[in-house]
Amino acid sequence: MFNIIKIVFFCLVIWVGFAAYTLVGIPLIIPAAPPVEERLTGEITMEQFVALGDRVFHGKGTCTLCHNALLRAPLLDSIGAEAEAILKDPRYKGEATTGEEYLHESLVHPSAFVVAGFGKKGTNDTVSPMADVSKGAIALSDVEMDAVTAYLQSSAGVDVTVALPSGDAPVEEEEVAEVKPAENATEALMKFECSMCHTHPLIEEGGDTGPDLTPLVTRAATMKKGMSAKQYLVEAILDPNAMIVEPDTYDEDTMPDDYADRMTVTEMNMIVDALLGKEEKKEGGE
Amino acid sequence: MMQIDSIKLHLCLGAGCSVSIKNSFGKMFSRAVLILISLFIISGISTGKSSFLADSLVSPVFASDAQPADSDGEATADGEAAAEEGPSVWAPAPPPKLEASDYPIVEGWNARISVWIVAQLHLFFAAFVLGVPIFVWVIEIVGFITKDNRYDRMAHEFIKVAMTGFSLTASFGGLLSIMLAVFYPDFMEYMVSVFGKTMLIYALLFFVESFFVYTYYYGWDSMNDGGKKKMLHLFLGLMLNISGMSLMVLSNSWAAFMMAPSGLGADGAFLGNVWAAVNGPLWNPLNLHRFIANIAYGGSLTAAYAAFKFISATTPEDRAHYDWMGYQSFFIAIVGLLPLPFAGYWLTKEIYDYSQQMGITLMGGVFAWLFIIQAVLIGAVFLSANYYIWCSLGRTNGADRYKFMIQPLGLVIIFAFLVWFTPHTLVMTSTEMSQVGGTHHSVLGPLGVMAAKNGAVNLLILSTFLSFQMFSRSNTEVVGTGFWAKNGTAIQIGLYTAGIVNILALSIWSYFIPAALRIGLSIPQVVTTLIVCVVAMIIDMLRNRGTRDIAEMKWGNMPIRSQYSLFMLAGSFTWLMGLMGYCRSGIRQHWHVYTVFRDNSTEAFTPTLPYAAGMVTLICAIFLLLILFMFWMPMLASKKKKEQPQPDSAVEAG
Numbered sequence: 001m002f003n004i005i006k007i008v009f010f011c012l013v014i015w016v017g018f019a020a021y022t023l024v025g026i027p028l029i030i031p032a033a034p035p036v037e038e039r040l041t042g043e044i045t046m047e048q049f050v051a052l053g054d055r056v057f058h059g060k061g062t063c064t065l066c067h068n069a070l071l072r073a074p075l076l077d078s079i080g081a082e083a084e085a086i087l088k089d090p091r092y093k094g095e096a097t098t099g100e101e102y103l104h105e106s107l108v109h110p111s112a113f114v115v116a117g118f119g120k121k122g123t124n125d126t127v128s129p130m131a132d133v134s135k136g137a138i139a140l141s142d143v144e145m146d147a148v149t150a151y152l153q154s155s156a157g158v159d160v161t162v163a164l165p166s167g168d169a170p171v172e173e174e175e176v177a178e179v180k181p182a183e184n185a186t187e188a189l190m191k192f193e194c195s196m197c198h199t200h201p202l203i204e205e206g207g208d209t210g211p212d213l214t215p216l217v218t219r220a221a222t223m224k225k226g227m228s229a230k231q232y233l234v235e236a237i238l239d240p241n242a243m244i245v246e247p248d249t250y251d252e253d254t255m256p257d258d259y260a261d262r263m264t265v266t267e268m269n270m271i272v273d274a275l276l277g278k279e280e281k282k283e284g285g286e
Numbered sequence: 287m288m289q290i291d292s293i294k295l296h297l298c299l300g301a302g303c304s305v306s307i308k309n310s311f312g313k314m315f316s317r318a319v320l321i322l323i324s325l326f327i328i329s330g331i332s333t334g335k336s337s338f339l340a341d342s343l344v345s346p347v348f349a350s351d352a353q354p355a356d357s358d359g360e361a362t363a364d365g366e367a368a369a370e371e372g373p374s375v376w377a378p379a380p381p382p383k384l385e386a387s388d389y390p391i392v393e394g395w396n397a398r399i400s401v402w403i404v405a406q407l408h409l410f411f412a413a414f415v416l417g418v419p420i421f422v423w424v425i426e427i428v429g430f431i432t433k434d435n436r437y438d439r440m441a442h443e444f445i446k447v448a449m450t451g452f453s454l455t456a457s458f459g460g461l462l463s464i465m466l467a468v469f470y471p472d473f474m475e476y477m478v479s480v481f482g483k484t485m486l487i488y489a490l491l492f493f494v495e496s497f498f499v500y501t502y503y504y505g506w507d508s509m510n511d512g513g514k515k516k517m518l519h520l521f522l523g524l525m526l527n528i529s530g531m532s533l534m535v536l537s538n539s540w541a542a543f544m545m546a547p548s549g550l551g552a553d554g555a556f557l558g559n560v561w562a563a564v565n566g567p568l569w570n571p572l573n574l575h576r577f578i579a580n581i582a583y584g585g586s587l588t589a590a591y592a593a594f595k596f597i598s599a600t601t602p603e604d605r606a607h608y609d610w611m612g613y614q615s616f617f618i619a620i621v622g623l624l625p626l627p628f629a630g631y632w633l634t635k636e637i638y639d640y641s642q643q644m645g646i647t648l649m650g651g652v653f654a655w656l657f658i659i660q661a662v663l664i665g666a667v668f669l670s671a672n673y674y675i676w677c678s679l680g681r682t683n684g685a686d687r688y689k690f691m692i693q694p695l696g697l698v699i700i701f702a703f704l705v706w707f708t709p710h711t712l713v714m715t716s717t718e719m720s721q722v723g724g725t726h727h728s729v730l731g732p733l734g735v736m737a738a739k740n741g742a743v744n745l746l747i748l749s750t751f752l753s754f755q756m757f758s759r760s761n762t763e764v765v766g767t768g769f770w771a772k773n774g775t776a777i778q779i780g781l782y783t784a785g786i787v788n789i790l791a792l793s794i795w796s797y798f799i800p801a802a803l804r805i806g807l808s809i810p811q812v813v814t815t816l817i818v819c820v821v822a823m824i825i826d827m828l829r830n831r832g833t834r835d836i837a838e839m840k841w842g843n844m845p846i847r848s849q850y851s852l853f854m855l856a857g858s859f860t861w862l863m864g865l866m867g868y869c870r871s872g873i874r875q876h877w878h879v880y881t882v883f884r885d886n887s888t889e890a891f892t893p894t895l896p897y898a899a900g901m902v903t904l905i906c907a908i909f910l911l912l913i914l915f916m917f918w919m920p921m922l923a924s925k926k927k928k929e930q931p932q933p934d935s936a937v938e939a940g
Contacts, residue, residue: 003594003597003598004594004914007594007597007853008910008914010850010853010854010857011853011857011906011910012907012910014666014853014854014857014858014861015857015861015902015903015906015907016903018659018662018663018858018861018899018903019896019899019900019902019903021659021662022659022895022896022898022899023896023899026655026658026659026709026895026896027655028894028895028896029652029655029894029895030894031652031875031891031892031893031894032652032892033891034875034876034885034886034890034891035876062643065643065646065647066642066646072646129642130642131641131642131643135552135881138643139881
């Protein structure tokens with residue numbers, strides 16, 4: 001009997017050890033909640049429509065699974081601006097005649113044009129590994145694809161030519177009005193999409209359009225003469241063009257300058273504290 | 287066949303009976319070849335059986351005049367027209383779009399957790415009772431051919447252990463079916479509409495398997511005449527395995543369909559061709575992966591059983607017997623373990639080919655970190671396997687010549703293990719991040735990439751194989767003067783050195799080339815490992831022609847702690863199976879049937895890794911209690927038998 005107890009104890013120690021390693025040694029990644037189909041319930045402005053495209057792009061569309069800094073697929077930061085040029089590329093084999101049509105076509109017929117080096121293995125860049133996003137697991141609706149197209153045009157800085165959805169597909173006014181304030185720095189960083197451009201320990205998968213925010217914990221105090229670390233960071237968030245870090249690498253006007261209107265003071269303080277490494281106790285348990 | 291074994295061991299078993307135990311590397315190799323050939327036969331016959339099933343499934347399952355499918359799997363116009371005639375005629379229908387309210391709530395029960403626990407327990411037992419009869423049958427054949435009664439006795443004991451497992455497997459299978467019907471009625475309705483015919487065959491196969499299980503087990507002694515009756519018994523064993531494998535491939539088709547559905551129209555409606563639904567892109571990779579894994583798992587559990595009996599043994603004879611049994615089981619588990627990654631690669635490749643999104647979710651998304659845990663678990667398996675082999679040197683008489691190798695081998699294995707599970711990115715606070723100087727540590731960061739890991743895992747396999755070779759020759763000495771007897775070891779040292787240098791050089795080189803090329807370098811590294819193992823084994827066979835046994839193998843001369851490495855092996859396997867089950871099922875994300883039938887229940891979310899780890903631990907704990915019960919049952923039967931007077935004929939001759 002004593003042997004049985006020893007064996008049971010031994011096995012339990014092994015298994016609890018494995019579980020503990022999983023809990024402590026592995027970063028906690030919370031899988032995205034099952035996507036909800038975007039429903040429009042009222043009149044919609046272009047700004048809201050682009051925001052909807054942004055949500056679909058980073059959420060249900062799962063675009064960033066591949067179109068990210070790891071370059072599983074090409075980055076789409078400027079695709080809205082490049083779409084017209086692609087139509088003239090001799091390798092283009094689609095039927096679009098405008099940039100907008102091409103962007104929509106690339107969602108449902110990704111092989112119409114494959115960026116060099118990103119085709120399926122052995123196809124000489126003639127077949128895209130990307131799936132038709134209107135079908136399968138992603139299954140975007142027409143409105144959602146239009147919203148993504150609008151978002152891609154907007155994020156590339158070109159005029160949005162996509163027509164707004166008709167009256168029978170109204171806006172989700174209630175949902176737009178119900179934007180909740182972030183409860184911690186991680187949420188705030190996600191809410192204001194800092195992860196799209198920046199990397200930071202609190203950001204699961206960051207972009208590289210903007211500088212890495214990690215070193216700010218030690219460098220913020222010396223970034224601008226006469227400013228404390230906190231003063232500098234507040235300015236950098238509210239007036240991002242006041243000083244461009246590494247102007248050769250990062251462009252002006254890339255970072256939104258309307259955070260003063262969109263961000264609460266609490267949210268801004270949470271972000272600043274996080275960048276200065278003062279959020280450890282709160283974030284440590286996450 | 288070459289007679290290359292030269293170790294003879296005498297072992298007292300039971301009431302003064304003596305059994306001669308032969309052991310040598312050559313013998314092991316011959317046995318391994320025999321095992322592989324036999325496994326090939328079983329899988330081949332099972333595939334043939336599957337093809338027969340396929341023929342019967344090609345015809346539409348529903349009214350034949352209603353909905354034939356054309357060669358492309360599309361519903362024909364006739365079928366559609368017929369579908370409009372009336373409700374009695376079947377027509378393809380897409381899966382329903384469910385709401386959360388469509389999922390019944392049973393007070394006090396959490397549907398997903400309940401199904402998770404019961405399904406995993408069912409799979410644990412199923413893997414065991416499907417794996418054990420395979421190698422029991424093979425061992426019985428080995429005993430029949432070699433006329434060595436020890437194998438027959440061991441095979442009988444293995445199947446005895448598995449007998450309780452059959453009823454537990456069936457019980458959990460029944461419970462799972464009922465739970466699915468209660469908690470997920472719409473899903474089950476859809477699955478039945480697609481697989482109804484195979485489900486009926488599945489249920490009928492239970493009777494077939496039961497018939498062969500009982501005749502095989504209860505007919506063991508009465509058919510053990512070494513002649514025609516024994517051959518009939520072997521035929522029963524073969525049929526037991528074929529029926530078991532058929533059950534497995536049928537149920538695999540349902541799981542594979544849920545991951546990569548086939549035989550459906552664009553809207554997810556079943557087109558009527560059951561074979562098209564069964565023969566999906568993941569079906570055969572899953573069949574092969576589970577077939578091999580079942581053998582490895584069965585071996586590890588019987589090794590744990592033998593270890594348990596070894597620890598509990600009160601006589602030297604029993605210790606010797608269970609030590610030998612534990613070693614054979616351990617050998618089976620390792621033989622099953624080594625090809626498993628290759629079957630896993632095939633399955634993963636097919637997942638990627640089917641859906642790149644699913645593939646990236648698996649390896650580059652939410653589940654990517656799971657593979658670090660998998661590396662830790664497999665590392666634990668390797669560590670325990672090596673430890674067991676090193677302890678096994680105590681059984682031999684010439685081990686002192688090789689003991690100096692244990693320490694360096696241990697260091698290499700631990701180092702390789704540490705490299706293998708070093709993550710590329712680390713979990714750090716902002717302060718730690720600034721102290722480290724970024725998201726990647728300057729020293730540990732480079733060890734986290736595949737360049738280092740490929741080298742580490744190949745060194746791990748090579749070191750394990752070297753440990754095994756060390757053990758296999760530790761009871762022999764060179765007496766011949768042939769070329770291989772004199773130079774075999776030196777050539778092997780050169781071979782290992784060249785192999786290790788090549789693996790390390792490729793690893794270092796891969797730091798300096800693009801990722802796409804780097805991935806390709808893993809192939810020559812694996813090929814190097816395989817070449818070293820195969821060539822070293824052949825050299826050992828040639829060398830053994832000029833060797834002889836130093837003395838008899840001292841079975842039973844193992845420290846108690848060595849047996850805990852067998853528990854470690856079985857425990858790691860079990861937990862790993864549970865974790866990978868979560869992974870396989872989880873990559874469907876919020877779909878009952880991927881991209882076709884959405885899960886809209888309140889628990890459609892993908893659980894986090896720690897949550898899954900907790901669940902797996904809980905399930906393993908329940909499984910442990912049940913497995914102890916399973917091990918206890920044959921002991922209870924043996925105890926009863928011992929209390930009764932034994933007729934002379936029952937005493938086994940040595």
